[in-house]
Amino acid sequence: MDEVKAIFEPKSAILIGSSTLREKVGMTSPQLFKDVIYNMKKFFHGKTYIFDVDASDRSLNELPEVSELAVVMLPPEQSIFMVEKCAQIGVKAIVIITGGYKDFQREKLVKIRERFGVRILGPNTIMGVINTANGLNTTFEKGVMPKKGNIAVISQSGGVGACILDWACYYNVGISKFAFMGDKIDVDDVELLQYFGKDKQTKVICLYMEGIKNGRAFIETARKIVKEKPIIALKGGITKESAHRAKSHTASMAGTDEIFDAALRKAGIIRVENVEELMDAAVALSKQPPMRGDNIAIVSNVGGPAILAGDAVARSNLKLAALTEETKRKIESSYPGVDATNPIDMIADARADRYAKVLELVLSDKNVDGVVIINMLKSCFFEPKDAKIIPKIAKKYPNKPVVDVPAGGEDFALVYKVLGNTNIPLYNLPEKAVKALKVLRAYGKIVEKH
C-alpha cells in the first residue's frame, strides 16, 4: 500500500528519458520527454529531477537518491536497465510510460520487482498518473490538467484513458486522480481500488478494463468499497476479435463477456457501455444521492422532450411516478391549462417561479423518488438565470436525486454556465438524464444490498 501511495503522493520524482532517442514505431521521443518535463515542472508541487540518459555530462551515479517515484520513458531494454538501477538505489515506485514490451521483457520487470520490492505501474501506461491534489502529472499532453474534483479514473488503456481525460477537461468534470495501468505487470486494479477506496479526495471510481487477472480479489475488494463509494466500469474486448486486440494491446486475457458481467454484478460495480456514459454516470454519482425507488417525475417546459424522457423511463425499466391527487390539484389550480399528469408539460412560457412551485410540489410528493427537469430555452420563454432556483429547491430534498436537461447544443452551454458548478448534473438530452437516474437507482440498490 505504501508503495502504491508513492506512485501518487511522492515528495519528489525523477523523470528518466532521452533527449535524442526516437523509436521508429513507438513512444520514445525527445518531444515526449520534453513535454512530460514541462507538465511536471508546471503542475507538480514537489521537486522534479530530470535524468537524460543521453546527456553527455551525466552518469548513472548522479541519479538522485531521494526520489520516491521514477518515471521512465525509454524503449523496453533501456527502460528495464533504468528500472533496475532505480530499484537498486531505493526508489519506491516506478511508472513506465513506453510500451512495446515482449513477454520476456515483462518477466524481467517482474523479477526486478520481486528482487527489490520496488513497485511498478505499467509498462505501456502511455500517460502514467495524475493527482490533481499535488499536481503530479506524468502525461505528455502539454498543459493539460483536469480540474480538481472527486472522481478517480483507472484505465488499462492509454487511449481510452486519454479520451476520458480529454472529456473531463473539455466538459469540466472534476477529477481526483488518474491512473493508466497499461500492461499491469505489478500494480493492478485491485491495489488501485484499495488505494482509491481510502483516498479522501475520491468519492467515485471509474474503471476502464480489458481483463481481470485476480477475479476473486477484485470482486472482494470492490464489494467492500461500493458500500461507501460507487464504482463504474467500462469493459473493452467483449468479442473474440476485439479480445485479440486486447491481448496484443495490454497483454490482457479477456474472459467471456457474460462471466465479466456476472463478476461486476457480484462486485456491486455499475457497468456502462461507452466513455460518455461513464462520465455521465460519474458526474451523477458524484453530485446526487442514490435513488431509493423507481418512480421518476418529469417536469418540463416542452411537451415533446418530456414525452421522450417518459419513453426513456419505460425503456430503462423505471416508472413514471403516479403523482398524488393533491399534487396534481395544486399544480392545475395554480396553472390553468397545465395538465399535471406526469410527465408534466408546464408549457413553453414557464419561468423560474412556475419551475420553483411545481418542482417543490413534485419533490415533496411521496410517490416521487427522483426528478428529471427539462428546461429548454429555444421555443420557450425560459432564460438561463431562471435555472438558479433548481439547486435551491433540490437541496431541500437531499434524498431525492434531481437532474437537469437544457436539451440541445447552445441551450445546454448557456444553462451550464449557470448550473455547471452546482450539484445539479446537466445532460444535453432527456434520454441521458434518465440514464443518469437509472445509475443512481442502480447504486441505491447496491447500497441496500451490500
Next chain:
Amino acid sequence: MDEVKAIFEPKSAILIGSSTLREKVGMTSPQLFKDVIYNMKKFFHGKTYIFDVDASDRSLNELPEVSELAVVMLPPEQSIFMVEKCAQIGVKAIVIITGGYKDFQREKLVKIRERFGVRILGPNTIMGVINTANGLNTTFEKGVMPKKGNIAVISQSGGVGACILDWACYYNVGISKFAFMGDKIDVDDVELLQYFGKDKQTKVICLYMEGIKNGRAFIETARKIVKEKPIIALKGGITKESAHRAKSHTASMAGTDEIFDAALRKAGIIRVENVEELMDAAVALSKQPPMRGDNIAIVSNVGGPAILAGDAVARSNLKLAALTEETKRKIESSYPGVDATNPIDMIADARADRYAKVLELVLSDKNVDGVVIINMLKSCFFEPKDAKIIPKIAKKYPNKPVVDVPAGGEDFALVYKVLGNTNIPLYNLPEKAVKALKVLRAYGKIVEKH
C-alpha cells in the same frame, strides 16, 4: 402541393400578432411577435408585411392582399378569426404558431380550410417554418438560423424541433428546411414528405413524430421517397403514459410501438432513439454512400478505443472485416510492431503518412465495406492537420463509407476545424461512429430492397 409550396417558398409573407396581448399561460406575447418580426426582417429574402391586430391605426381591410403566406400568433379564437379573414382575401397558406386549441376550435379551422381551400400548418407549431434557401424563418429565436445544407426536418413537436434546431446550429449541421407540424389539422407528414421528396435542396429527411394519422398513405409515400432520399424517424410516445402526454401535447393518437415499428420498416424508414442519433444519422447519410456489406475495418492510433469500436461492431450485428493476407502483409512489412489484424492499432506515433498508407490498403481490400478511423490527439503524436489526408484517400473509394473519430472533447473540436466542412462525418466516440455505419448499412439494404 402548390399550397404546401406556398408555406416554404412564398414571395411575401404577412405576420399577424399583437403588440399588447399576453396569454396568462400560452405563447401569445408582444415579445414573441417582435422576435418573429426581427427574424423575418433579418433573414427573409421576400417582402414581410406586419399586421398588429391591436394597433389603433389599423383595420382589417388593410390586410395586404398580395401575400401567399400568413403567420398567425394570437390566442385560439383570435387566430381562428384572422385565419378566416386571410382565407377570404386569398392567402394560400397559413402557419399558426400558438397552441392551446380545443377540439372544437381545431374543427373550426378544418372548416375554414375546407370552405376556402386555404392550407394550414398547425396550430401549435410554436416555431413554424424555416427555409435556409430563401431565408424564411418564422421562429421567435432571435437571430437563430441554421447553416444551409441538405437535411430537412419535420417535427410534430415544437420542443423536439427546437432541440434539433439548437443542435443543428451548435454543431454546424447543414439544414435545407424545417417544418414544425404541431397539431397538424391539415398539412401533415404525408404532404411534407411529398414536398421534401421533390425539393432539390433536400437530400435527407428527418422526422420527429408522435403519431401517424393516415398510415397507409404515409407508408406508400415514404416507400417511394426512400429509393432516392433516406428518411430517418424519431418516435415519441412509446408507452401508454407518454402517449397520454402526446395526446394532450399535439392531439396525436399514438399507436402501439410495435405497430409503429413495423410500419416504419415497411416504409423503408430508419428509426433512431434520440435527437443525437437522429442528427448523427442524418450527417452520415448526407455525406457518405450507403454501405453495401457488413464488413467494417477499424484503423486507429490507439488500442483501447479501437477495441471499443470492435465491441460496438459486434453489438450492432455488423462484422469486423477479415483483411486479406496481402493487406496484412503490406501493412506489417511497412510498420514493424504493428499487428494488422482488424481492428488495426497503428500505434500512438502514427501520423498522416501512416494513416494514408494503411487507409488506402484497407479501403482497397475487397473484404472491407466501410471504415471507422480513430485518430486521437491526446496520448498520441497525431496532429489535427494530419487529418487532411482522410478525405483525400476516402474520395478514391466513393462506394465505401468512411467515418472519423477524434475521440473525446477538445480532440474532437480540434479535428472538427480541419474536417468539419469536408464529406467525412465526425463522431466524438467510437460507438457513435459504428452506429453511423450501421445506419449507412441499413440504408444500403433499403435501397437494395425498395
